[in-house]
Amino acid sequence: MRTAEDGTEALREFATRADADPSYTRWSYRRDFGRTRLLMVDTRAARVLEEGRRAMLSEKEFAWVREQAMEGAGGTPGRPGQEGPGAFGGYDHLLLGTSLPWLLPHFVHDVEAWNASVCGGRRGGRWARIGEDLRQRGDLEHWAAFPESFDALTDTIAAVGGAPGAPATISVLSGDVHHAYVAAPDWSRWSSRPPRSQVRQLTCSPVHNSIYASIRLGFRFGWSAAGRALGRLFRRHGRVPGSRLTWHKTGGPWFGNQLMTLTLQGRSAHLRLDQARSDASGGAARLVTALETDWAG
Numbered sequence: 188m189r190t191a192e193d194g195t196e197a198l199r200e201f202a203t204r205a206d207a208d209p210s211y212t213r214w215s216y217r218r219d220f221g222r223t224r225l226l227m228v229d230t231r232a233a234r235v236l237e238e239g240r241r242a243m244l245s246e247k248e249f250a251w252v253r254e255q256a257m258e259g260a261g262g263t264p265g266r267p268g269q270e271g272p273g274a275f276g277g278y279d280h281l282l283l284g285t286s287l288p289w290l291l292p293h294f295v296h297d298v299e300a301w302n303a304s305v306c307g308g309r310r311g312g313r314w315a316r317i318g319e320d321l322r323q324r325g326d327l328e329h330w331a332a333f334p335e336s337f338d339a340l341t342d343t344i345a346a347v348g349g350a351p352g353a354p355a356t357i358s359v360l361s362g363d364v365h366h367a368y369v370a371a372p373d374w375s376r377w378s379s380r381p382p383r384s385q386v387r388q389l390t391c392s393p394v395h396n397s398i399y400a401s402i403r404l405g406f407r408f409g410w411s412a413a414g415r416a417l418g419r420l421f422r423r424h425g426r427v428p429g430s431r432l433t434w435h436k437t438g439g440p441w442f443g444n445q446l447m448t449l450t451l452q453g454r455s456a457h458l459r460l461d462q463a464r465s466d467a468s469g470g471a472a473r474l475v476t477a478l479e480t481d482w483a484g
Contacts, residue, residue: 209233209245217255219278223451224354226255227284230330238307243287243336253343256281260350276352279484280451281384287329288361289340290370290388290434292409297418299331301425309426334427341432345374348382355454355484357386365398366406367391367447367460368439369478376431385482388434389458391447403442410436438478445477455483 191197205212214229235242244252259277305318330337348357370388374381408414422429444463449456461474
């Protein structure tokens with residue numbers, strides 16, 4: 188493109204091939220900033236949508252993501268206070284950037300898992316057609332809608348967090364769901380040897396974020412005990428096995444315009460969420476801190 192006099196046709200050809208074949212190019216990428224690793228995961232263009240093979244990422248791209256996450260985490264850990272790049276493995280913090288959240292409100296997760304099952308034919312052709320219509324109308328496209336990919340991502344996070352040179356923290360950075368929350372996984376049913384890394388789902392849809400009150404209530408319901416119970420009924424109808432991973436909300440949900448700031452220092456993490464608030468007279472908005480919390484590996 189830099190040497191072409193007019194790269195329009197070359198760009199159009201590239202876009203056409205990339206759209207037709209998810210494995211043609213890789214949009215995921217990795218950046219290391221000191222001892223913090225940022226791994227941006229493409230959850231849009233790398234999808235495999237053929238029923239029976241559905242995946243958030245192609246097999247080739249997911250293998251690359253796992254390789255990048257594991258690189259440097261398999262070393263021999265050192266003692267606290269030991270200096271040098273090999274003290275705790277190759278890096279101290281893993282940031283997994285995926286626009287679509289890994290851990291959703293429980294009811295939303297269960298509905299998407301149910302939908303994936305019925306679309307795959309577990310309840311027959313009629314339910315498959317109903318499920319596909321709902322999938323497209325409801326934009327059911329998160330990790331939960333690709334159950335095998337959800338399990339593969341979970342397994343990768345568990346493997347990195349349980350490696351000899353595991354990072355202190357693993358943070359999954361997401362948005363796209365019209366609100367903000369913090370969630371933490373419970374590994375007791377996933378593995379008898381839970382990861383040593385502190386793992387968090389950090390979700391923040393930041394600005395110009397006005398949604399209907401009914402949608403707010405829906406998200407709150409999704410985290411509730413009643414939402415979990417209704418979600419289990421959906422799973423039962425779709426013949427979806429119970430999830431081996433459980434999780435709980437540790438902050439939120441928050442709505443409106445907001446900014447989430449993650450500060451990493453040494454092997455510790457500090458999280459702050461600020462919301463824009465205006466007074467009753469409609470004056471200039473100001474930032475109000477809704478959450479501050481710390482964790483370390």
